[in-house]
Amino acid sequence: MASEIEAHASGGDDHGHGDGKSAREVFRGITDDVTNVALKPIGKWWYPAFGVALLMLGCLVVAVTHLFRNGIGVWGNNNIQGWAWDITNFVFWVGIGHAGTLISAVLYLFRQDWRTSINRSAEAMTIFAVACAGIFPIIHTGRPWFAWWMIPHPNDMGMWPQFRSPLMWDVFAISTYATTSILFWYMGMVPDLATLRDRSKDKVRQVVYGLLSLGWRGSARQWHRYERAYLILAALSTPLVLSVHSVVSFDFATSQNPGWHTTILPPYFVAGAIFSGFAMVMTLMIPLRKLFKLEHIITEAHISAMCKVTVATGTMVGGAYGIELFTAWYSGNLWEWFTFRNRILGPYAWAYFIMVSCNVIAPQFFWFKRFRSNLIFVWILCGFINVGMWFERFVIIVSSLARQHLPGAWGYFSPTKWDFLTLLGSFGLFFTLFLLFVRFAPVVAIAEVKAVSPAAHAGKEDH
Numbered sequence: 467m468a469s470e471i472e473a474h475a476s477g478g479d480d481h482g483h484g485d486g487k488s489a490r491e492v493f494r495g496i497t498d499d500v501t502n503v504a505l506k507p508i509g510k511w512w513y514p515a516f517g518v519a520l521l522m523l524g525c526l527v528v529a530v531t532h533l534f535r536n537g538i539g540v541w542g543n544n545n546i547q548g549w550a551w552d553i554t555n556f557v558f559w560v561g562i563g564h565a566g567t568l569i570s571a572v573l574y575l576f577r578q579d580w581r582t583s584i585n586r587s588a589e590a591m592t593i594f595a596v597a598c599a600g601i602f603p604i605i606h607t608g609r610p611w612f613a614w615w616m617i618p619h620p621n622d623m624g625m626w627p628q629f630r631s632p633l634m635w636d637v638f639a640i641s642t643y644a645t646t647s648i649l650f651w652y653m654g655m656v657p658d659l660a661t662l663r664d665r666s667k668d669k670v671r672q673v674v675y676g677l678l679s680l681g682w683r684g685s686a687r688q689w690h691r692y693e694r695a696y697l698i699l700a701a702l703s704t705p706l707v708l709s710v711h712s713v714v715s716f717d718f719a720t721s722q723n724p725g726w727h728t729t730i731l732p733p734y735f736v737a738g739a740i741f742s743g744f745a746m747v748m749t750l751m752i753p754l755r756k757l758f759k760l761e762h763i764i765t766e767a768h769i770s771a772m773c774k775v776t777v778a779t780g781t782m783v784g785g786a787y788g789i790e791l792f793t794a795w796y797s798g799n800l801w802e803w804f805t806f807r808n809r810i811l812g813p814y815a816w817a818y819f820i821m822v823s824c825n826v827i828a829p830q831f832f833w834f835k836r837f838r839s840n841l842i843f844v845w846i847l848c849g850f851i852n853v854g855m856w857f858e859r860f861v862i863i864v865s866s867l868a869r870q871h872l873p874g875a876w877g878y879f880s881p882t883k884w885d886f887l888t889l890l891g892s893f894g895l896f897f898t899l900f901l902l903f904v905r906f907a908p909v910v911a912i913a914e915v916k917a918v919s920p921a922a923h924a925g926k927e928d929h
Contacts, residue, residue, distance in 0.1 A: 492921035496763065500910045501665050503758050508905055511757060519897035526891020529884050530605060538608050540884045546877035547867045551885040552602045555892060557859040559599035560640065560714055564707060565743025566592025567647055570654070571703035580771050582914035583764045587754065588747045589651040594899040596644045598892045603636065632716035639713040643706045650699045656682050657692070658908035711739040718862065725805035725866030728793065734786040741779035742855035744772050745848040752845045754904065763910055769844060773832040776851070780829030787826065805866055813878055814865035817857050824854020
């Protein structure tokens with residue numbers, strides 16, 4: 467995979483900087499291409515895109531304001547399905563937030579150089595997705611102004627959080643993950659922010675980028691400490707990649723509900739999170755590389771590598787669907803087997819088959835190079851995977867609660883317009899933050915891309 471990417475980057479590209487140019491010219495070209503995104507006037511497409519994102523964000527403000535005024539009765543939740551649309555959105559966004567840290571930390575420790583072109587944007591995506599995820603459990607409590615009670619601290623009421631509840635584990639796991647991801651993302655940007663500072667013509671930008679770059683001068687000592695700190699943060703972040711979605715899965719696995727009470731959920735959730743995270747990275751990267759003319763940095767080989775990861779994790783997810791069905795049947799537990807039959811044949815069968823079609827069938831096209839090379843096709847398939855992964859969470863949560871032990875307590879969840887507006891608004895928040903990021907921050911890790919470019923290893927083949 468690495469050799470394929472290196473070969474692609476070294477030649478045959480219309481925008482390549484490697485043909486007949488010195489290393490200095492190549493490095494200068496990479497710096498120009500990335501800094502121009504933040505420092506030059508941006509394309510006209512950005513303004514309508516940002517306007518649409520703000521409009522969607524306005525939907526979130528309206529929906530949440532209405533929720534605070536009237537309570538969570540405005541949602542479609544009922545006595546049977548107390549968890550439904552909101553927790554589906556929560557798990558979906560947490561899953562999206564997985565790929566950034568995986569690309570940055572895990573692939574860094576395994577010395578996968580192809581990550582350098584995409585890690586910066588993937589890390590930003592992680593942080594914005596976690597911000598979206600954090601909204602839903604807080605507003606679902608019904609009294610979000612008491613959310614600070616979840617912070618363990620001495621108080622005059624002698625009240626402490628319930629540490630035995632996986633819902634509290636969520637608080638600690640996700641807040642730790644968000645903090646580490648922000649630190650990792652920001653620290654990786656410091657050298658590039660200094661480059662923006664040095665190249666800015668505008669006084670305000672010079673001051674802002676200067677403050678954010680923390681006095682970076684690029685000395686040997688600073689690079690030495692930077693590399694050390696980056697390695698330590700990567701090592702700290704790696705277990706979080708596996709732990710966060712495992713902890714989220716405990717919300718379901720530790721319950722007594724049929725369909726939830728199973729040990730396969732932690733690895734199943736982690737594989738699904740990486741699967742959906744990579745699909746979202748490609749959904750963002752494919753148009754981004756075209757709009758900013760970064761095709762020579764984010765190459766087709768990078769997209770192909772991400773497709774391979776996607777088909778691998780998608781196959782794991784498909785296998786998990788089959789294993790949990792087999793386990794439900796083989797266990798001899800009547801309620802468990804009924805729940806899984808109900809997913810396939812019950813009132814939410816339509817959601818189950820959307821999930822299987824998008825998550826099991828769609829990624830299989832990535833086995834073939836001619837499909838991986840067609841970026842429009844890849845982008846469409848990634849859209850299907852994003853939809854399918856949202857429906858996976860919907861199936862697990864809503865259909866499992868719809869028909870529990872007592873037929874008299876069966877119900878059918880129907881979302882209201884406030885459910886739809888809240889989901890739409892969360893996408894608005896995500897795209898607003900991401901568009902601001904691509905407008906003002908370095909979207910590619912300049913120094914890392916230079917370090918792995920063929921020009922940085924001139925004469926390597928002679929040794």
